Amino acid sequence: MSSRILSTNVIGIDDFMRDPAHVLSQAQGGTVAVFAHNAPAFYALTPARLATLLELEARLSRPSSDVSLDAQFFEEPAAAPVNVPMGKFAMYAGWQPDADFQRLAALWGIGLSQPVTPEELASFVAYWQAEGKVFHHVQWQQKLARSVLMNRNSQGGAPKRDVNAISEPDNQIPPGFRG
Structure with missing residues (x-):
């Protein structure tokens, strides 16, 4: 099984258990990959390296700008789910x-x-x-x-005509009508 090793300093678990403080003091970059059965079992960090990583994580989680966007503009409106049958x-x-x-x-x-x-x-x-x-x-x-x-x-945008409505007669006489 292949695995990615995230440190240039590698040591076996037995050697690490004999003197962990000495191993960490000798580690470049403050990180040691501890192996068991030819695979990384865990990583050991110096307190200084851990502080650096935590500070970096905190800096990345903060916005780089003082402008904050209101979350309401990015949320989808929660609609009640419609219960529909599956398939046709x-x-x-x-x-x-x-x-x-x-x-x-x-x-x-x-x-x-x-x-x-x-x-x-x-x-x-x-x-x-x-x-x-x-x-x-x-x-x-x-x-x-x-x-x-x-x-x-x-309908051309006009409301639909009511077929039951009784029309009103027109009481005006058109010009030129002789009757």
Whole structure:
């Protein structure tokens, strides 16, 4: 078995045990690799070398600048995990896309300016429940993103007209009308 030796000073464990203080005083750099059975068993350090290494570690752990960045800008928002079946599954009532659905849709090239409304989600689930097709969770989310985008674009951004609404008659007479 090969191993990397991190010191130029190497000694057997029996020789080290006879006079450890003398071995360390003779070590260049204050480090000795102690071998047992032709492999490094441990490293022995002088107090001066240990102090140097600890000071170096402390210096490296301190920032080199007095500017500190707020950790809140680097944390991902903790979203509650969505419980989804493994593998392919048929659409079911209560299915929900992931909490970061809008970001995922953008990664798929579908920019949704607003989150999916409960009505849009209910319409999608009802349609695909009746179809009985099976897809993976990510595929369902991609279908939802495309469906929402197509529905929103087909309306031209205007709210959908209520077919049950009764229109108001126009009481003005157009110019030039003879009646």
